[in-house]
Amino acid sequence: xxxxxxxxxxxxxxxxxRGEPCALAGGIALGGYVSITPTMPFHILLIIFLxxxxxxxxVAGVLSGVMVCNPLTCVPxxxxxxxxxxxxxxxxxxxxxxxxxxxxxxxxELFGDSLYIIRVQSCVGRNYWxxxxxxxxxxxxxxxxxx
Numbered sequence: 001x002x003x004x005x006x007x008x009x010x011x012x013x014x015x016x017x018r019g020e021p022c023a024l025a026g027g028i029a030l031g032g033y034v035s036i037t038p039t040m041p042f043h044i045l046l047i048i049f050l051x052x053x054x055x056x057x058x059v060a061g062v063l064s065g066v067m068v069c070n071p072l073t074c075v076p077x078x079x080x081x082x083x084x085x086x087x088x089x090x091x092x093x094x095x096x097x098x099x100x101x102x103x104x105x106x107x108x109e110l111f112g113d114s115l116y117i118i119r120v121q122s123c124v125g126r127n128y129w130x131x132x133x134x135x136x137x138x139x140x141x142x143x144x145x146x147x
Contacts, residue, residue, distance in 0.1 A: 010067050019057050026056030026136075031064035036077055043069060054136075 017024055034046045047065045051058040069077060086093050 010063065013063060014060065017057065017060050017063075019060075023055065023057045024060045026054060027051050027058060027060030028064040030054065030056060031061035031066075032068045034061075035065040035069035036081075038078070038081075040069075040074065 014028070030050050031047050034043055034050065037043075037046075039046060043065050044062055047061040048058055051061040082093075082098075
């Protein structure tokens with residue numbers, strides 16, 4: 001096969017995974033979701049932790065996480081996320097202001113502001129995750145089982 005696995009190789013690996021379709025789909029969804037979050041060095045650990053908690057397929061989650069965010073795709077993902085954020089935010093953000101803001105944050109000048117931003121992002125993410133889990137649990141309960 002060589003050094004470069006093809007998309008067909010990953011597709012075949014996903015096809016050959018064993019387990020319940022619901023668990024496999026949940027693992028793939030969690031892997032894709034975690035891979036587009038800005039937690040770059042902790043993707044695999046988060047995927048393993050979340051798949052264990054939700055009792056979905058860890059192998060499917062890690063495999064889909066690697067397919068979604070790898071060295072070839074992480075730069076475009078974060079670039080387009082930045083561009084979408086620029087369109088949605090009411091203020092103008094350029095690369096110069098971003099680099100100046102990051103320099104100020106790393107210098108310790110904007111520590112309070114960065115904590116505020118982290119709090120806002122965590123509230124939004126927590127609410128999204130909470131309602132996603134509630135919807136998942138309701139679907140599972142409607143089928144007659146939760147775990």
